[in-house]
Amino acid sequence: MPRNEHEIRLMMEKNDVFIQAAAGTGLINRFIWVWPPYSEEEKPYVSIHLEVGLMYTEENALLTCYCMKSNYINFEHSCVWIQRAEYEGEDEKYFNIERKKCRDMTLGGTVEIVSTDKAIELAKSGSWIKASDSVILDIDEDFYGCEAVSAPLYDAGMNEDDIEGLSFYVGKILCTDNAKDEMKADRYFQKLLKAVQETLKRCHSGRLGEETCESNHAFTEAVLALMPDMTTTKDIMCLPKESTLVMLENLVERLSRCSDTQLQHIASIGVCMYASPRSSNFNRNDAMILCKGCNGPNSKRVIFHSTNEQEIATTSRNLKEMLTQAFIPKVVTVCRSVRDGYTPRKEFPLIEEGVLGVLKAVYPDHVTDDTIHYDSELLGGRGGWYFRY
Template structure:
């Protein structure tokens, strides 16, 4: 399913974040675990996670932050209730889950299975975490480039609201159904109907319906909190005040590297003359050949794909030079055999094959035929983009059998659902200075998550190493007694490993 990351209909009660359709009319909807909470699985938090010493945890996709937040709560590093989430991100990540009945509500997850159900996608994890009571104040700091963004089209530097959240039962005969209800107060905008019920309806353009209700119909309103939407400049100003976030506050610090910039990974393919059908067709056959469920095998599969691309380029060169006969060059099967003959050391292993050998061979002919149509420039861009899993293998609905994809991210360059912004070395340095200014406050975070957002195609891949270096350098400078190389943990499912994806074959 197409993933359109992170546009929400204004949401969040810092304990349960509920969508406020009357405030925002658009959103980004993504389509379609911690071993300390239950039995260990291969998809759980890495066995080498140092939950006692790793204050800073570098993750790939943002919903993987739940692993580290709830590990910290389980071990007592983080209170189980009443925390501030200080969210510095190019997007709010506060969309609503498809079904609240599937995840823990009003309580912490009891085991790994429940936490796995919470790991749905990268723009709804904040609501799900808030539904447990983990958060009672949510601060989203939006970047300078997000002028006129989805939740602040009038560019208000600061908006705050108080939400109380509860449950309302809809009469469905023998099967009464509950929905979340909420009451809203704010000094920053007019609220015509303070209490509403929000019903998810994925068939609507906004994805949700909202109906006014009387306050007494909303039961168990023990969840709630403060939501603040803050510009970068205003966050710096508030940080200097010394009263915004206090030393005694329990803070989860959450930084997404797409706060620095956001680019469409597939833009070079379109610039080189490919269209959406061309790109999707490649992914279709890649997904029938290569299947993985962990970052190590993911790299192995990409290495195979890189060798396949080089063999295709070499065979095309031989065809153009006349070294191969016309029959070989025009026959898809003969051409594929010539390609595979150039890579005898790289037979596909069963670990990264989707299907047995004969089926794989059949699909390879189709994939090579499509690569054969590409120009040298297109093949070079395809090689740089590579192939990867379509989502974190920890995601609730991840299925190895869906196969790998061209690692092009969730949105194309023509998407109107994402605000793109490129950056450079000077601007990255300026963004890091701003980050340091807004973090220079009295509090020390209980846990820090730094999200790369590279697999899903938001953080610019070429600039990613410099961006991450900037973020980690800021954390070391602001918290010198707490953040060192020894207290930074790199998640085992990072795309391309610790060093990242863009430089995976050039470092």
């Protein structure tokens, strides 16, 4: 059980863990995960019944254990206990046990993993989810597509060290703790990029002396001369002016090595907080990064899929068919997945318009413009990040 408020918040926020926590409290006893149409599943439908119990080790330690039953998967060992990962990036370990060792299995539930086509078929059957069922509906906008935000930087010849180096110095210079200041910091960064581009042009044309253009310190001074006075932006700066100048010199030096194409892509991506300030692990002093998302283009953790206007319309029709059933959800949550760089940022407005349009059409008496709440800390605000200017 959670020992303090911080652990309760972690249970509610941590990726996937919030679902386990909801099941562990008995809030939910059936979890249906519909895969997006662009994914490749081995089977269109899988159902697993999970039971959770307790077991004692030889050292009399009390541990949680799990047993699984399914008509769709053959488990070589149906019961396990899990050794939790102790460090970030470490995998948890599974240990097989006999069913009789897992006792007091009072908690249980069903997990269903379903393809989009199968979900539509089941919805039309009329018997999949009943009108009397109490449902939480969660829609993640990356159901429509998934892209690596940093891909244009790699395509333009940058590597991971280049990108992480820029991000490091951004985080040492700019510090914010709310979405309004986040936009202010990004505007400052945009002006810095333009000042670097202008100073490079002046160097290449010979309008600035060789001494200025070959000295990192002098080049930075020339860039800052085109910028607003730092006293007007001190509320978004991490350090005292002298320390910030040292970090700015490092950042400007790295930016000056970028090509014009690379600088344009960096401007499009911008800088943002690494996580929503509502997150329990948020720290203002580590907040700002190059807004590159969680996964690079070579990541094996996610399925990438670019989308377009026609495909977005098709996915919205699929979503409407899935939701046209007898039940009315008690609550609907929509996740943009834009800050972490999953949902394609350029297509996000069309995707969100499609999702909300479906909800209004399927639940006209419950979902209206007046009943939709937007988190005030959304990346880029209600209008979104890509078209922020």
